[in-house]
Amino acid sequence: MPTYRAPVKDTQFVLDAVVGLNNFSNLPGFAEATPDTVAAILEEGAKFCENVLAPINLSGDQEGCTRHDDASVTTPAGFKAAYDAFVEAGWGTLAADPAYGGQGLPHVVATAIAEYLSSANMAFSMYPGLNEGAQAAITAVGSDAQKRIYLPRMVEGRWTGTMNLTEPQCGTDLGLIRTRAEPQADGTYKITGTKIFISAGEHDLSDNIIHLVLAKTTGAPDSVKGISLFIVPKFLVEADGSLGARNAVKCGSIEHKMGIHANATCVMNYDGATGYLIGEEMKGLRAMFIMMNAARLGVGVQGLAQGEVAYQNAAIYARDRVQGKALGIVANAEPIPEPASKADPIIVHADVRRMLMDGRAFNEGARALILWGALHVDLAHQAATADERQVADDLIGLLTPVIKGYCTDQGYAVATSAQQVYGGHGYITEWGMEQFVRDARIAQIYEGTNGIQAMDLVGRKLGMNGGRALRAWLALLAQDIADAKGDERLAALAGGLEKATGELQAATMWLMQNGLAKPDNAGAAATAYLHLMGIVALGRMWLVMAKASHAALDAGAGDRAFYDAKLITARYFAERFLPDAGALRRKLEAGAEALMALPAEAF
């Protein structure tokens, strides 16, 4: 069975060296996030994830969720007890508003814990994850009364939430929604329709489930302009907050799917269910996008999380599994001597190390990018000046699709490579590696496929406010590169990053010159551009981490091996990841012509 150790020391390093958490203690929420508090949270979170969640990950995948004839759904053995412990410890309350029972800590701290939860048990972590998404929407557009009724119990975790967007005929293109909301005399609505792919739509973990549902009100335009958002509780809520009648919403079936078996993916049937408008009528998409942007960062975390846990197990296996002799030994003598041991651990083989180093270089770089991104979510709300808030908002807006798209594509690749380290055993269920691959796969698909992320990046984010966000990001890169060049120990990495950034700038220029007049050029370039952005973003994080590692070593840090490993991995990133930047630029500059040339019937 696979194991998991939360990378607390790595998280701490990123919080110190990249996020600079201590620089923000003047801001609300950050004041409480003292080094001691953060250390305690990470340590306790690590224990919970390692000891409670990880042990039921493989069994949860095997058992899956069960829908009963009465439309109720049971989660796998151990999940209810683990969820009760989760609520008891308050793991869902970290970054929530103290007004509703939250601890009011920065998102960056909650994001660090989110990684551990997802590594230990991705399917489990989605129940509280969806709950947080629903809370975000209620917080953003709910009335005071709605907040007062729903948020305290959702924050605590006794109630959970869901997001209901997709319908059979309608995924990315929400204008096609058919679910109807018929206004009633008492101000409520009757919601009727079928929603699919509703994660955590029905289960036995919480007392109530608060569905947030997109629907079109009677007479509204049959397009995205006619969509409103509704709260539809599984159990109606009395004025005193107690549970009332069962609402007319039921789980019609649960999907059989590639992975995340322990999370119930439900078809939800709304049959004249009582719903409450939340936010303004026909402004439902806006609320949904608030929720979705936060969710997209969370999905990026899942890519990292599966890459991390898969890497950890591959590293253990590579140190343990004895097979073949190190090349160096065999090749240096003729005839081949009878070796002292019959075989070496496979970690002696360079090609096995390549797979492990790919994992390290991505995981550690992605953790830095994600926590740095989460800091900017905080700063976008909490920074002292309007200018600082705007810059933070620009940067995280630009990088959200990159974090979601690049980190999930690479997380899947890392999980696949980690499985490969096991040879045939990696294909066998009991070793757990194939589950990491199957679970990681969904993160590339949901919350907007990675193709949609790429279109969001090139079609919306690049051009917003005259390209202000990209300019801020490039300025940051230029500054970091210029600073690093002063230190000859960083020159190679800084030079590689400068070259990759040059490819990014050239690709951006190409997009400006070719994408506006002919949008298919933007579409044809989008995924390559997103990956190019991802490589440069991780390169920048490695530069920052390398700089901090040299500083720590110069200051006589006790744990030299830790910082040496960072410097070696930074070099590996420069040597093995950055070269793709040039190839990606060449690919995207090929444009849309060959792509769009074939008639549809030729496929």
Add this chain to the structure above:
Amino acid sequence: MPTYRAPVKDTQFVLDAVVGLNNFSNLPGFAEATPDTVAAILEEGAKFCENVLAPINLSGDQEGCTRHDDASVTTPAGFKAAYDAFVEAGWGTLAADPAYGGQGLPHVVATAIAEYLSSANMAFSMYPGLNEGAQAAITAVGSDAQKRIYLPRMVEGRWTGTMNLTEPQCGTDLGLIRTRAEPQADGTYKITGTKIFISAGEHDLSDNIIHLVLAKTTGAPDSVKGISLFIVPKFLVEADGSLGARNAVKCGSIEHKMGIHANATCVMNYDGATGYLIGEEMKGLRAMFIMMNAARLGVGVQGLAQGEVAYQNAAIYARDRVQGKALGIVANAEPIPEPASKADPIIVHADVRRMLMDGRAFNEGARALILWGALHVDLAHQAATADERQVADDLIGLLTPVIKGYCTDQGYAVATSAQQVYGGHGYITEWGMEQFVRDARIAQIYEGTNGIQAMDLVGRKLGMNGGRALRAWLALLAQDIADAKGDERLAALAGGLEKATGELQAATMWLMQNGLAKPDNAGAAATAYLHLMGIVALGRMWLVMAKASHAALDAGAGDRAFYDAKLITARYFAERFLPDAGALRRKLEAGAEALMALPAEAF
């Protein structure tokens, strides 16, 4: 449910344009492979695969194999009937020796059919696939008596075969084998040990199962030098060929695994089973490698086959699924007009086409490479002169690890992209796309992981006979490029291939200068080098196909759309695949230093 249409026209095109099948009609076997015969075989094979095998692929995955208390194994519903039909039609006899009931056709024809079988039902196709591997070993090293007893029934398909290499402690490194063979007074051996991952080790399809088992004879060296190969039939065979007593070999369990659920992956327990030495004592590995080289080409076919069937379904979905408007339409007007239709088929979106074109460019290129490779298997045995046989043997030896490694890595990538086209539906079992991904995954792992393929390429094949094979391959590339430059319509593709070939030559030079003295440099470069070889090899196939397409169009071919599509896809390959060559070279030239720097305990 997914569908499958065998790409008969594409196969024909490759057989004509790339393989030049008609040029070899003077050779044994090829004489019978007249255009009419080949066309009939492809058409009939297509029908069988489409109508018999494809319909039980998804259900076979769902049901899987069942081991009963008496150690017998039942295949999923429909498999026995399909196998009987397979035997009845003689699909396993195409390339087998007429002396044993085969049709004696070229391997290249059988390989074309192997693709169809694997696309339609990979798990099913492995039963006859393993059987052919076992036949190859018996053919290569069996005595006349052994051939006479086993081959006719195995060729017919009434008996099947298996390959037993792996043990719990022993995968790649066969020196670690513990299975023992104790000589008996009657010349037989008692075989005792446990073999794992035995595909088709036990099932209900055939009357007898002929296990080929690696074991060490009493007193033999406890290393690769002490390994012998044995025939261990499930039922002992009487002198008249009838079945005798049940042998002491049983299926201990079947593995639960990521995919190919309908193929029984068995733990086989040998408990003093009667075995017959095949070939010379302690020369067992040699026989196994004969079998394995053929098997590796077959695994490359599986990579292509899963890429092809996944692509086909993605293309159908992309033409059918209506979601979002084409960018061109939305962007050209302000305010956005209410469009005539609410949404377009998603094939209008450039990023969806990117995934489909990646699939086409790989699948069609890989089919050409694989059939061209299969031709060289034939030529290595059948070509008229010793020189021609040697060149063919050199080329297929060099390219076998490339076909296995590159085609399975890319086949998996294409299957994953095809799944992505489906959005959330791709993750749901009933659509069948996630099965293609899970099935494709094993091909990167078995018959020598792709890392082992890469080591075989750089550590063995490159240097054999002073690099003779690579020189022959580079000369072929240079000739094709020089020829193509005379036609300005081919200049861009030829130029791109020339550049990529230059990267390959430089990478080879780097390997010669750095890999011999320090083998870890070769190990660190191996996978990147294999991919670089793969890209160049597919590039060469696209150049040949583009040339043939122009020739067909110049000659007034009726089906212009077919050849136009080839030319567009060739251009796409040049624009979107060839640029990786430079990045791969840069990565491999980074060498082993950063890779090997960390102590094992740092992972």
